[in-house]
Amino acid sequence: MTITSARLPPHAPAMTAAGFRRGLVAALPFLLSNGAAGLVMGLTYKGLGLGAAHAILFSLLVYSATAQAITLGMWAHPLPVITMVVACIATNSRYLLMGAHLRQLFGGLAPRKMLPTLFLLADASWLMTNSDADRNGPDAGYLLGSSIPMAVGWVGGTALAYAAPLAANEPLRLAAALLPTMFIATLLPSQWKTARSPWPWLTSAIAALLVARFVDPSWSMLIGGGCGTLVSMMERTDA
């Protein structure tokens, strides 16, 4: 399969204000979805008896829904720090792959620009940045710009749980759970236009399905995507 992001970018990597604006605007829907998800997370922290400052700091520094949800499930006295760290490493191991891929796009940029930007790296901002790099060339400004509404939504939602007398309801849960998936789904048609065969994507889907069903949903993206990529490697000769 040929996906546009599979080719080496024709442009030199850059970090531009135009890319930043483009990413910021494109990711605005995440203010809503991450805001709703952050709100649900904040309400959970509140129910656990965690103070507002700690909850906001948690969402700001850890900034990972899966890691935060899993460590929440381990909350006990005394706090099982080592187990929590291992859980964070396991659930966030996909970021190693994403970071390594970003090096291919932005390796020419100074680390002082990239390393702070990576603090806000999220699944969706990485996926969006890859899609944008296909269309406009690799621009780390886009990565930063698209990351900001996601982070503001997530941390702001957590804060809102303490500031407003709210309770989690069905539309809120749905928005939090589904909007990120729907947003990434909207990127598929542009990727499909250049697809050479459906087999890698089918492999990814089936492997992700099996992993989510029989192993652990948090590993489905990494393992499913990895299996599909292996099939891509077998059928491609132009990389």
Added chain:
Amino acid sequence: MHDLEVLGVICILGVTCYAMRAGGYVLAATMRDDGIAARFLRLAPGNLFIAFIVGGCLSGGPAGLVGTMVALVTMAITAREWAALGAGFAAALAASMVGL
């Protein structure tokens, strides 16, 4: 639970998560551009898109699947993200309300 203890744990987990985010980028500096690992990484994104969506649809249940499919079809027809997201969310909400 002591405030400082909680603060310490949050900082440790924060550093761990940042190390995962920056680690791949830093380690990849030693990777050859024409190697197998580099090729794997170049081919990975589209496949990860699909795996991400499948995982999201599963965790969202039938309502999530309906919403995602409607968003995908709307995007293919209109090429407007806001229309796709609006239609997808409305469909998911409707599916959820009818008990899917």
